[in-house]
Amino acid sequence: EDQVTQSPEALRLQEGESSSLNCSYTVSGLRGLFWYRQDPGKGPEFLFTLYSAGEEKEKERLKATLTKKESFLHITAPKPEDSATYLCAIRPLFGGATNKLIFGTGTLLAVQP
Amino acid sequence: GAGVSQTPSNKVTEKGKYVELRCDPISGHTALYWYRQSLGQGPEFLIYFQGTGAADDSGLPNDRFFAVRPEGSVSTLKIQRTERGDSAVYLCASSVLETGELFFGEGSRLTVL
Numbered sequence: 021e022d023q024v025t026q027s028p029e030a031l032r033l034q035e036g037e038s039s040s041l042n043c044s045y046t047v048s049g050l051r052g053l054f055w056y057r058q059d060p061g062k063g064p065e066f067l068f069t070l071y072s073a074g075e076e077k078e079k080e081r082l083k084a085t086l087t088k089k090e091s092f093l094h095i096t097a098p099k100p101e102d103s104a105t106y107l108c109a110i111r112p113l114f115g116g117a118t119n120k121l122i123f124g125t126g127t128l129l130a131v132q133p
Numbered sequence: 134g135a136g137v138s139q140t141p142s143n144k145v146t147e148k149g150k151y152v153e154l155r156c157d158p159i160s161g162h163t164a165l166y167w168y169r170q171s172l173g174q175g176p177e178f179l180i181y182f183q184g185t186g187a188a189d190d191s192g193l194p195n196d197r198f199f200a201v202r203p204e205g206s207v208s209t210l211k212i213q214r215t216e217r218g219d220s221a222v223y224l225c226a227s228s229v230l231e232t233g234e235l236f237f238g239e240g241s242r243l244t245v246l
Contacts, residue, residue, distance in 0.1 A: 024175075054233045063137070063224050063237030064176065107175055111233045119164060120189060121233055123175030 022047045022112050024124035032130045033098055041093040041106055041127045049113030053091050054121060055084050056107040064107055098131045105129070135159070137238035139225050145244045146215055154210040154241045158227030165208050166235060167200055168224040176224055182208060215245045 025044045033039055045053065052071050056064035068077040070086040077084045081102065083094045093106055105128050109121040138157040146152055158165050164183055168176035178192040182202045190200070197215075202208040212219055222242050226235035 052233045061239070063226070063239050064235075066234045066236070069233055109175070109233070119181050119183075119233075120166070120178040120192065121176075121235070122178070125173065125175045 022110065022122050024108055024110055024122055026106075026108050026124035026127050028127060029125070030128040030130070032132065033095075035099055035131055035133050036097045038094070038096045038098070040095070041129070043091040043093070043108030043124060044089060045091070045108075045110050047110050047112050047122075050110060051113040052111040053086055054109045054111070055082075055091070055093055056109065056123075058105045058107055058126065067106075095129070098129075100131045100133050103129055103131045137225055137227055137236055139223075139238035139241050141241055142239065143242045143244075145246065147246050148215060148217060150215050150245075152212045152215055152243060154212075154223050154225075154243070156208045156210070156225030156238060158206065158208070158225070159236055160206075162227035162229055162236070163205070164228045164230065165202060166226045166228075167208070167210050168226065168237075170222045170224055170240070179210075179223075212243075215243075217245045219243060220245045 027042045052069050055067040058064045068084040073088045075086050081096050085092045105126040107126045109123040140155045166181050167179040170176045180200050181189040185205045197213045199211045222240040224240045226237040228235050
C-alpha cells in the first residue's frame with residue numbers, strides 16, 4: 021500500500037537552531053515527492069518537487085533531499101516566520117489516469133524568537 | 134482574484150441536510166482536485182477532474198458525495214444526507230496540466246451538528 025509517514029509530529033526550535041524533518045514513504049513506483057507548507061486556517065502552499073534519488077532543491081532557508089526510501093526537509097537558521105505545518109506527499113507512478121497525491125500527517129514546526 | 138476561491142468559508146448544518154461547496158480555480162488551470170482534511174491529519178484525496186470529466190473519483194467515501202465541473206472551470210462538491218463524520222475542511226486545488234504542484238484554496242470548513 022502506498023503511504024507516507026512523517027516525523028516528528030511536532031518540533032520546537034529556537035531561532036537559528038537548524039534541524040531536519042523526515043518523510044518516509046512506501047510506493048510501488050514514484051512519480052514525484054512533494055513538500056508543502058500549511059499555515060493555520062490556510063490551504064497548503066507548494067514548496068518543492070523531487071523526482072529521483074539524489075536530487076536536492078533549495079529555497080531560502082529550506083533544502084529538500086530525496087533517497088529511495090525517504091526525504092528530508094532541512095531548515096537552516098530558522099526564523100519565527102518559518103513556523104507552520106510541513107506536509108510531505110507522494111504521487112504514485114501506477115494507478116491509471118489518477119493524478120492524486122498521498123499526504124502524510126505533517127510536522128508542526130514552532131520556531132521561538 | 135489570482136488564487137483558488139472557495140465558498141462558503143464556513144458552513145454549519147444539521148445531520149441529514151444537503152450541502153454544496155463551490156470552487157473557482159485559477160483561470161487556465163485544466164486540472165481540479167478536491168481533498169478533505171480532518172483536524173491533525175493531512176489532506177485526503179477525494180476526486181480529480183481533467184476538464185469537465187472526473188478522471189479519478191476513487192477517493193469519494195460513498196455515494197452521498199458527488200462532484201461536478203460542467204463547463205471545465207467552477208466545480209461543486211455535493212454532499213447528501215450529511216453525517217457528523219463528514220465534518221472537516223474541504224480543500225479545492227487546481228493545477229496546470231498534470232503536475233503535483235497544486236494551488237490550494239483556503240478551504241470550506243464544514244461542521245455537521
